[in-house]
Amino acid sequence: MKLWKMAARNIGRNRRRSILSGSAIAIAAMVFVIMFSVVEGLKIDLTDNLTKYFTGQVRIRNSQYDENEELNPLFYNISDFSNLLEKIEALPEIDRTSPRIQVPGVIFKNDTNYTTLCMGVDFTRENDFMDIDSILISGALPDEQEKQALAGSGLAEQLDLEPGDKITLMSKTMNRGTNAYTFTVTGIIQTPVHGLNTKLILAPLEQVQKFVKMPGGITEILIISSKDSSPENTAGILSSFFSSSNRPELTAVPWNEIEGSYSIVEIANSVYSIIAVIFFILGSTVIVNTTMMVVYERIREIGTISALGMYGGEIVRLFFLEAFFIALLGSLAGILLGIGITIPLSHFGIDFSRAMEGFTLEVSPVFYPALDLRSPLTTFFYAIGVSSIASLFPSWRSARIQPVEALRTV
Amino acid sequence: MIALIFTACAALHAITADEIIEKLERNLVHSTARIEGEMTVQDRFGEKRTTFISFAEGESKTLIEFTSPEEEGQKILRIDDDIYLFFPDAEELIRMQGSALRQSVLGSDMSYEDLTGGREMKDSYNIVLEGIETVDGKECYKCVLTAVKRNVPYPKQIMWVDKDLFMYRKVEQYSLSGRLLKEVSVLEMKRINSKVFPSRTLIKDAMKKKSQTVFSVEAIQVDISLPEDIFSLEELTW
Numbered sequence: 001m002k003l004w005k006m007a008a009r010n011i012g013r014n015r016r017r018s019i020l021s022g023s024a025i026a027i028a029a030m031v032f033v034i035m036f037s038v039v040e041g042l043k044i045d046l047t048d049n050l051t052k053y054f055t056g057q058v059r060i061r062n063s064q065y066d067e068n069e070e071l072n073p074l075f076y077n078i079s080d081f082s083n084l085l086e087k088i089e090a091l092p093e094i095d096r097t098s099p100r101i102q103v104p105g106v107i108f109k110n111d112t113n114y115t116t117l118c119m120g121v122d123f124t125r126e127n128d129f130m131d132i133d134s135i136l137i138s139g140a141l142p143d144e145q146e147k148q149a150l151a152g153s154g155l156a157e158q159l160d161l162e163p164g165d166k167i168t169l170m171s172k173t174m175n176r177g178t179n180a181y182t183f184t185v186t187g188i189i190q191t192p193v194h195g196l197n198t199k200l201i202l203a204p205l206e207q208v209q210k211f212v213k214m215p216g217g218i219t220e221i222l223i224i225s226s227k228d229s230s231p232e233n234t235a236g237i238l239s240s241f242f243s244s245s246n247r248p249e250l251t252a253v254p255w256n257e258i259e260g261s262y263s264i265v266e267i268a269n270s271v272y273s274i275i276a277v278i279f280f281i282l283g284s285t286v287i288v289n290t291t292m293m294v295v296y297e298r299i300r301e302i303g304t305i306s307a308l309g310m311y312g313g314e315i316v317r318l319f320f321l322e323a324f325f326i327a328l329l330g331s332l333a334g335i336l337l338g339i340g341i342t343i344p345l346s347h348f349g350i351d352f353s354r355a356m357e358g359f360t361l362e363v364s365p366v367f368y369p370a371l372d373l374r375s376p377l378t379t380f381f382y383a384i385g386v387s388s389i390a391s392l393f394p395s396w397r398s399a400r401i402q403p404v405e406a407l408r409t410v
Numbered sequence: 411m412i413a414l415i416f417t418a419c420a421a422l423h424a425i426t427a428d429e430i431i432e433k434l435e436r437n438l439v440h441s442t443a444r445i446e447g448e449m450t451v452q453d454r455f456g457e458k459r460t461t462f463i464s465f466a467e468g469e470s471k472t473l474i475e476f477t478s479p480e481e482e483g484q485k486i487l488r489i490d491d492d493i494y495l496f497f498p499d500a501e502e503l504i505r506m507q508g509s510a511l512r513q514s515v516l517g518s519d520m521s522y523e524d525l526t527g528g529r530e531m532k533d534s535y536n537i538v539l540e541g542i543e544t545v546d547g548k549e550c551y552k553c554v555l556t557a558v559k560r561n562v563p564y565p566k567q568i569m570w571v572d573k574d575l576f577m578y579r580k581v582e583q584y585s586l587s588g589r590l591l592k593e594v595s596v597l598e599m600k601r602i603n604s605k606v607f608p609s610r611t612l613i614k615d616a617m618k619k620k621s622q623t624v625f626s627v628e629a630i631q632v633d634i635s636l637p638e639d640i641f642s643l644e645e646l647t648w
Binding site: 073166210 | 451481507515
């Protein structure tokens with residue numbers, strides 16, 4: 001009889017054992033698929049948040065601003081930005097732009113100081129860039145001609161703010177003086193980044209220019225590249241543009257080269273990868289252990305078939321095929337289960353908001369796993385490979401035992 | 411001869427630390443004063459000049475109005491240990507409290523906290539006279555002040571008070587842990603009526619790199635009549 005038929009019949013002869021063995025492999029495969037999807041989703045989320053709210057895919061700044069960023073040197077701004085922006089937007093590599101002023105400030109209320117980040121934006125462009133409509137949870141957008149602003153939901157909660165309330169911010173001005181400015185809150189926004197919500201004030205660009213006494217200037221322009229251009233390529237094009245336009249003070253840096261932002265992604269990638277590897281090892285241990293145990297508990301059977309004339313090599317191939325078939329079915333079942341769980345999670349998300357309270361990471365509190373077809377395929381072949389190989393050693397060892405000795409095994 | 415020596419010694423050692431500080435405070439405090447001055451901040455980014463007019467009554471009330479174009483209309487009012495800020499672009503007064511007092515005034519080396527505190531140093535500090543040292547070629551009493559109250563900006567100060575003029579030439583201000591926070595040096599002194607005042611003062615914030623602020627008094631009038639309610643919150647918003 002052919003070995004593969006014998007293997008298939010052996011699998012059916014002891015269904016409980018086969019199901020248990022297959023289940024262990026299925027569970028491990030399912031966990032791999034879900035884990036990799038969560039990790040992939042976290043990476044996408046982090047990148048998305050960084051590029052949408054903090055850096056864009058490419059960030060344009062005055063080079064000296066970057067060198068002294070911790071001192072908020074508004075005098076190193078991008079002057080005459082309207083003219084410049086028009087020319088930048090005409091480049092084919094540019095999809096969207098966001099001119100911004102970033103001003104750290106403070107609100108003094110009820111004997112407490114509240115640190116804020118006031119962002120002056122062009123709401124028309126910003127609605128495309130940050131999709132403000134989707135994060136506006138109450139109220140309306142500010143009128144660009146009025147001293148109005150949106151407040152982050154966390155800040156609004158701390159200050160007990162509602163649309164219609166007023167807040168007074170104090171900050172440094174461009175000429176290193178101090179100024180305070182009162183805004184009327186017209187709406188509350190909630191970004192996916194918890195830390196940002198606790199300090200964000202979003203106000204019209206012109207109002208913030210008046211606040212910090214910086215007429216016509218901004219601190220940065222964020223860029224989203226067109227689909228045909230990578231951030232690195234777009235940054236290169238912009239750098240050449242600045243050189244030829246006599247704006248040597250400006251630099252264009254792709255987001256993954258911005259100090260601080262990419263290191264967050266790199267750290268996150270490392271952490272996620274370590275977590276994935278740990279799960280991988282644990283899962284692999286389960287597969288190997290189960291497969292080996294299945295072989296070792298059949299030593300008497302091995303002794304019997306050896307006594308009946310089956311050679312050692314045939315015995316090894318027989319058990320290899322059994323492990324292979326169980327692994328094939330088990331990993332297939334596990335992968336399908338994993339995909340079946342991941343797909344609804346990728347729509348509804350996993351809510352970690354309570355666990356993340358107090359954290360200021362650039363990660364959304366609700367994670368959406370992202371299914372990448374490479375991970376189920378990798379898992380499928382890995383699970384089959386590990387199970388099959390794991391059966392080789394115990395079956396080889398068992399086949400070498402004399403039939404008489406094997407039959408004596410209890 | 412010996413008697414003269416003893417008399418001279420007695421005279422030299424007769425003055426106590428408290429008396430030195432009392433005389434210093436008498437120089438510093440006027441019933442009322444109006445000062446026109448300039449503050450120049452020098453740091454790694456260059457120089458920034460701010461002009462102001464300051465009104466004071468005794469040791470606990472001060473109103474500073476900024477007159478330079480960048481800060482025009484901004485005011486600081488101090489009543490006892492309360493500091494209020496007025497900005498033309500703000501619809502409310504800002505009251506500086508707690509850790510906010512440690513913020514610098516217009517990016518200078520002086521903090522809002524430096525504006526608070528009474529002149530009654532004897533009540534707030536234990537003062538020890540450590541001897542006589544020379545500062546800028548002038549003999550000075552070296553007084554070490556250690557805070558006995560918690561609500562003082564600097565738990566420890568060392569003052570070098572000019573022996574003849576009873577005005578400080580140099581002050582070092584320390585934190586509770588003994589870390590140097592500020593250095594104050596008087597570059598120039600003038601007399602008005604019978605009192606001496608520092609007409610040019612250099613302040614260095616030891617926590618900031620390459621930063622110093624010079625305060626210059628351009629004009630001063632003392633013991634003048636000031637408008638009623640000049641040191642009121644209502645007056646601040648006008």
